[in-house]
Amino acid sequence: MAITGRDIEHLLYTETPDPILVLHNGEAEIVAAADLGGRPGAIVVCSRSELLRRVGERDISEQELTALAAELTRSTQRPAPPPPAWPA
Numbered sequence: 030m031a032i033t034g035r036d037i038e039h040l041l042y043t044e045t046p047d048p049i050l051v052l053h054n055g056e057a058e059i060v061a062a063a064d065l066g067g068r069p070g071a072i073v074v075c076s077r078s079e080l081l082r083r084v085g086e087r088d089i090s091e092q093e094l095t096a097l098a099a100e101l102t103r104s105t106q107r108p109a110p111p112p113p114a115w116p117a
Contacts, residue, residue, distance in 0.1 A: 032057050032074065032102045034094030040077050041089070050074040052105060074101050 032050070036057040040050045047062040053071040060068060062076070084093070 032098045032105070034091060034098045037080070037089075037094050037097050037101070040075070040080060043077075047076070047078075049076045050101075072105055074105055 032052075036050060036059075039059055040048055043059050045059055045061050048059050049062050049065060051058050051060055051065070051068065051071040051073055053068045057074070058068075058071075060071075065071065065073070080097075084097070089097075
């Protein structure tokens with residue numbers, strides 16, 4: 030379930046009211062906050078307003094989009110399990 034720079038760009042420029050980027054059934058989707066209840070099991074990644082607070086209202090380069098996508102992908106992944114505790 031990787032988020033792409035295009036997903037971030039779509040979130041920023043969509044006409045969807047109050048858009049939120051979610052992971053649902055293994056896919057990144059942009060949904061209106063009001064429609065989130067219709068997607069049980071969806072993982073909320075980021076809203077447009079949260080993203081704008083972070084990057085500001087400016088043009089974002091392809092490199093920045095890719096970096097943001099990678100960071101958001103990492104934030105949605107489960108951490109690696111701890112190593113086994115071997116008896117001493």
